[in-house]
Amino acid sequence: MKIILDHIMPVPLASIQHGSESIWGNYIELEQGKHILLNASSGKGKSTFTMTTIGLRRDYDGVLTYDGKDIKSFSPDEWTTIRQEKISVVYQDLQLFPNLTVAENLILKNKLKNVYSETELKQMLELLEIDNKWEQRCGLLSMGQQQRLAIVRSLCQPFQWLIMDEPYSHLDEVNAKKCMGLIDKRCAEQNAGFVLTTLGDSHGYQYDQELKL
Numbered sequence: 001m002k003i004i005l006d007h008i009m010p011v012p013l014a015s016i017q018h019g020s021e022s023i024w025g026n027y028i029e030l031e032q033g034k035h036i037l038l039n040a041s042s043g044k045g046k047s048t049f050t051m052t053t054i055g056l057r058r059d060y061d062g063v064l065t066y067d068g069k070d071i072k073s074f075s076p077d078e079w080t081t082i083r084q085e086k087i088s089v090v091y092q093d094l095q096l097f098p099n100l101t102v103a104e105n106l107i108l109k110n111k112l113k114n115v116y117s118e119t120e121l122k123q124m125l126e127l128l129e130i131d132n133k134w135e136q137r138c139g140l141l142s143m144g145q146q147q148r149l150a151i152v153r154s155l156c157q158p159f160q161w162l163i164m165d166e167p168y169s170h171l172d173e174v175n176a177k178k179c180m181g182l183i184d185k186r187c188a189e190q191n192a193g194f195v196l197t198t199l200g201d202s203h204g205y206q207y208d209q210e211l212k213l
Contacts, residue, residue, distance in 0.1 A: 001086055001160040003030040003053065010048050021212045024051070025062075028211065030195065032160055035187070035205075038197040040213035046197040047092050048166040049150055049213065053195075054087055055079055085130035085158045092165040093148050094150040098139030102130070102149055105138055110156040124152045128178055143170040151179050156184045162187065162194040168203055192196045 002003075018024045022069040023038075024045065030036065040046050052064065054073050063069050066082070074082070086097040096105050106121050116124075125131040128148040133141060138149065147170050154162060162183065168176040180203065186196055 001032050002159065004028070004063075004065045004068075006063040006065070008064055008096055010045060010052060010057070010062050011046065011059045011061070013045050014061075018135055019212065021210050023052065024213060030161070030193065032193050033191050035207045036195045037205075037207040037210045038195055038200060039210055040197070041199065047212050048163055048210055049197065050089065050091070050163050053138075053163060054083070067157065076093065079159075086160045088154045088157055088159040090147075090150050090154045090162070090164040090167045092169075094146050096138045096146055096150060096153070099137060101134060102141070104132045105149065106153055106156060109153050113157050115156050115158070121152070121156070123147075124155070124182060126170050127182065128175065140179065144172075144175065145192050147171055148175065148179060151182065155182065158190065160190065160192050162192060163170045164194060164196045166197055167197070168198075168201075173204065177205075180205055205212075 002154070005023055007024070007025055007027060009025050013024060037060065038046065038049060050058065051058055055074065058072060066086075097108075100108070102125070107118070110116055122134065125134065130145050130148055135143060138146060141149065147167055151164075151167055168179065171179065183194060186192070202208055
């Protein structure tokens with residue numbers, strides 16, 4: 001799925017001066033399968049990019065399309081299908097269910113499309129060294145543990161794009177690389193692309209494309 005931002009300008013950011021390389025106010029194509037780093041300082045709209053691109057914000061000028069179709073024209077049923085099969089997200093605030101266990105958070109998502117077995121879910125957690133938290137409530141995890149869990153949860157569905165809003169902000173380099181390994185593997189399986197927003201750290205990964213806000 002090709003995503004095009006055709007001179008998108010979020011209304012809250014319209015009064016801010018944006019550089020000539022910024023995605024805001026320019027024509028940008030996101031080609032499926034590309035690994036993209038979106039680099040920006042605080043306040044430039046990383047979370048706004050995420051929420052706008054996945055259709056949760058509509059307060060912008062310009063046109064944003066999926067495979068040539070304006071996303072503002074999608075019905076609720078179309079969005080349901082898109083968010084189950086075409087776009088997965090790691091939100092900056094993670095949006096985990098704090099009163100549910102790690103297992104419940106993962107299984108609830110995974111049951112929508114039955115992507116992984118319980119054994120496979122536990123294996124991913126083991127790789128990220130949080131398999132011992134399987135029965136623990138999410139609200140009791142550290143922020144770094146919650147980020148690792150949110151990344152695993154985002155992989156528990158089919159997708160053509162994985163949008164991640166500062167997913168490694170509480171992770172050390174070792175755990176960030178482990179997470180990237182899982183993401184790489186899952187994207188390769190589906191010929192999917194991803195966009196990772198960051199304050200400037202590339203986390204030692206070689207991206208196909210770097211965009212700026």
